Amino acid sequence: MRHPHPREYFVSIFHFSFFIFYSVTTSPILHRAQAKKHRKVQPGTVLSWTTMAHPLAGFGTHPRTVGLIALDDGSRALGQLVGKPMIGQRVRPRMVLSSVNAEGLRNYDVAYEAMAHVPAKAKQKRFPGYILALTGPSGVGKTTVSRMLISMFSANAETVPILTTRERKSGDDGEYTYVSKEKFTEFVRNGDMVAFVHLPSSTEERWYGYKRSDIENIWKKGRLPLVITEMHLLRGLVDHYGRRSLLSFGLLPPGKSKRAMLSALLHRLRIRGRDAEEHLKDRLKNATEDLAFFRERADLFDKILVNEDLDAVIETVRQSVPGLQN
Amino acid sequence: MPCPSPRDMQSDIHLIGSGQTRFGELWDKGIRDLMEEATDAAINSSPCTALDIDMVIVSNMLAEVTNGQAHLAAIASSLLPHHPPAIRVESACGSGAFALHTACAMLESGRARNVLVIGVEKMTDVSVDTVASALMGAADSEQERPAGLTFPGIFGLITQRYMHEYGLTRDELSLVSAVHHRNACENPFAQFRLPVTPDAVTKSAMVSNPLRLLDCSPISDGAAACILSTEHAGAARLVASQIASDSLSIVDRPTITSFSATKDAAERALAEAEITLKDVRILETHDCFSTAALINLEDLGFCDPGEAIGIYHNLWRGGSPLDGARGRLPALGVNLSGGLKGCGHPVAATGIKQLIDVSKQLQKTGDRYGLAHNFGGAAATCGIHILESIS
Numbered sequence: 084m085r086h087p088h089p090r091e092y093f094v095s096i097f098h099f100s101f102f103i104f105y106s107v108t109t110s111p112i113l114h115r116a117q118a119k120k121h122r123k124v125q126p127g128t129v130l131s132w133t134t135m136a137h138p139l140a141g142f143g144t145h146p147r148t149v150g151l152i153a154l155d156d157g158s159r160a161l162g163q164l165v166g167k168p169m170i171g172q173r174v175r176p177r178m179v180l181s182s183v184n185a186e187g188l189r190n191y192d193v194a195y196e197a198m199a200h201v202p203a204k205a206k207q208k209r210f211p212g213y214i215l216a217l218t219g220p221s222g223v224g225k226t227t228v229s230r231m232l233i234s235m236f237s238a239n240a241e242t243v244p245i246l247t248t249r250e251r252k253s254g255d256d257g258e259y260t261y262v263s264k265e266k267f268t269e270f271v272r273n274g275d276m277v278a279f280v281h282l283p284s285s286t287e288e289r290w291y292g293y294k295r296s297d298i299e300n301i302w303k304k305g306r307l308p309l310v311i312t313e314m315h316l317l318r319g320l321v322d323h324y325g326r327r328s329l330l331s332f333g334l335l336p337p338g339k340s341k342r343a344m345l346s347a348l349l350h351r352l353r354i355r356g357r358d359a360e361e362h363l364k365d366r367l368k369n370a371t372e373d374l375a376f377f378r379e380r381a382d383l384f385d386k387i388l389v390n391e392d393l394d395a396v397i398e399t400v401r402q403s404v405p406g407l408q409n
Numbered sequence: 410m411p412c413p414s415p416r417d418m419q420s421d422i423h424l425i426g427s428g429q430t431r432f433g434e435l436w437d438k439g440i441r442d443l444m445e446e447a448t449d450a451a452i453n454s455s456p457c458t459a460l461d462i463d464m465v466i467v468s469n470m471l472a473e474v475t476n477g478q479a480h481l482a483a484i485a486s487s488l489l490p491h492h493p494p495a496i497r498v499e500s501a502c503g504s505g506a507f508a509l510h511t512a513c514a515m516l517e518s519g520r521a522r523n524v525l526v527i528g529v530e531k532m533t534d535v536s537v538d539t540v541a542s543a544l545m546g547a548a549d550s551e552q553e554r555p556a557g558l559t560f561p562g563i564f565g566l567i568t569q570r571y572m573h574e575y576g577l578t579r580d581e582l583s584l585v586s587a588v589h590h591r592n593a594c595e596n597p598f599a600q601f602r603l604p605v606t607p608d609a610v611t612k613s614a615m616v617s618n619p620l621r622l623l624d625c626s627p628i629s630d631g632a633a634a635c636i637l638s639t640e641h642a643g644a645a646r647l648v649a650s651q652i653a654s655d656s657l658s659i660v661d662r663p664t665i666t667s668f669s670a671t672k673d674a675a676e677r678a679l680a681e682a683e684i685t686l687k688d689v690r691i692l693e694t695h696d697c698f699s700t701a702a703l704i705n706l707e708d709l710g711f712c713d714p715g716e717a718i719g720i721y722h723n724l725w726r727g728g729s730p731l732d733g734a735r736g737r738l739p740a741l742g743v744n745l746s747g748g749l750k751g752c753g754h755p756v757a758a759t760g761i762k763q764l765i766d767v768s769k770q771l772q773k774t775g776d777r778y779g780l781a782h783n784f785g786g787a788a789a790t791c792g793i794h795i796l797e798s799i800s
């Protein structure tokens with residue numbers, strides 16, 4: 084019986100270092116993960132972590148630190164950890180390029196960044212008198228982008244709720260404040276609404292708008308109001324506060340042609356599953372108008388972003404807002 | 410959550426023959442060669458002939474990926490001249506125990522009287538990256554895999570948390586592999602018959618912080634086979650065969666420093682055998698990573714949570730394993746074969762090899778009861794078998 088030399092143990096380690104492009108994480112798996120990604124976009128606490136010298140093939144050749152995170156909603160998630168890890172540490176989500184699969188699809192996933200790296204008592208920034216606006220057709224990903232922004236800059240930014248008369252739907256996620264038609268009309272009559280719109284729908288009366296006090300209260304807190312909006316409301320805000328009060332971003336779906344963009348939108352709306360098929364037609368019709376609006380009213384936007392790579396979109400917004408860079 | 414207790418063993422099932430290949434990097438042997446070698450050894454050691462085998466259960470996890478070979482039941486059947494019916498069973502690294510459990514069901518139902526159970530894995534035909542990815546099939550492909558985790562990564566998370574909760578140190582953890590390696594020196598079938606010091610474990614290459622290379626069971630080729638019978642009597646009798654399951658992903662579990670599948674299977678197995686833990690003197694437990702051995706001893710009930718390292722302190726010093734530790738047993742042989750760390754871990758062969766080792770050790774020591782504990786993945790499935798020595 085030959086006794087193995089201790090060096091033989093290390094043979095397997097050397098095998099690891101040859102990066103072989105092999106991954107079972109296929110595009111459909113990534114796609115399903117994408118649909119559930121928003122669940123992971125929330126702060127949490129590190130339950131455990133490890134740094135693998137050789138992560139799974141497709142995840143690069145550098146050591147990779149992965150954490151098991153107890154998210155604030157009580158669920159758990161696995162994700163890459165950025166920064167020096169520690170059990171019990173508070174972390175916040177951040178999008179990073181996670182892997183490249185065998186078909187070359189670049190997968191961005193939620194990673195977690197230690198909050199300790201941000202000075203605990205960061206100087207309170209002031210955002211007097213201007214509004215950050217995200218405009219785009221339904222399904223382009225405005226809510227996802229805004230949720231990411233808010234979770235990353237919760238100390239400095241706050242979403243302005245949208246007042247609506249439409250019915251509450253199961254997929255709604257806290258972005259709306261629901262009021263009756265009567266109440267809405269009363270607000271409008273009293274001049275409490277800074278912008279409002281009636282959006283055509285084949286099935287119900289739908290009014291949407293922003294309340295003056297909601298925006299001004301955020302300013303009073305020294306924070307930056309973030310509005311997730313569409314063309315009519317954007318025009319309303321510009322009319323009310325003036326163009327220079329808005330830092331305005333247009334968000335377009337990926338696609339080289341209008342047809343490709345609409346098809347991308349329809350696909351996202353269907354996946355979101357919030358609207359019945361007949362509402363989708365309305366939304367698509369609105370989206371067609373929205374796309375034309377981006378071209379015709381380019382003056383209303385400081386930047387037009389294509390929501391193909393979420394991380395890049397977030398980074399551009401962050402870089403463009405004075406005071407959010409750090 | 411404990412499920413209603415499955416019915417107890419319906420007939421006397423004897424272990425009448427067993428055999429295995431050496432575990433290791435066996436470049437010159439294919440998957441069929443391995444199965445054949447173990448099968449020949451099992452039949453030769455039994456009172457029956459090849460023609461007495463009326464069913465074959467083969468356990469294997471990875472052959473499609475590592476060998477381009479599915480349909481192992483057909484190969485297993487063709488090893489015998491009369492081509493008896495054969496079934497393949499898969500439950501990741503716990504496949505061996507699940508194959509044994511399936512064999513028991515066949516014997517208890519009366520469909521078969523002599524069942525050959527073969528566990529086989531041939532892992533060294535492909536690159537380490539391919540094996541690492543294939544093994545991740547034992548975890549959740551839509552939770553653990555997208556995070557880039559490997560199995561050392563998953564157990565790295567478990568170990569980090571265990572150290573945090575119980576204050577286990579890196580140097581203490583190194584005792585586990587050192588004990589297993591020392592035991593493996595005595596085992597002619599083991600992949601690593603060389604002693605390693607705890608210091609060498611602590612200084613080995615980092616694989617997945619805090620786990621180091623010598624904390625991890627290796628990639629191995631090998632096969633193990635045994636014959637279970639209701640017709641012939643052997644040196645040992647199976648008095649319990651229990652399986653249990655848990656959430657597949659560690660994300661869905663309330664704790665990662667204890668495995669509920671082990672607890673469930675152990676509780677039911679002891680009840681089925683009508684013995685207490687005190688009666689178990691020989692233990693082969695699933696130490697795929699050194700931390701797993703500690704968690705297993707706690708989940709099986711040999712000590713309280715966080716205290717299993719005390720057992721390894723005693724084993725390393727050569728004392729009775731439960732001296733000093735708040736243990737519940739006077740004497741216990743733990744992984745005397747060398748465990749998965751010392752013997753190697755051809756994943757689906759391990760569960761069967763454990764049963765063979767328990768029977769060998771019972772014969773050697775004259776003890777009455779021995780327990781084989783085998784799990785799949787991060788203990789999402791677990792199978793426990795208790796053998797009673799008849800001699």
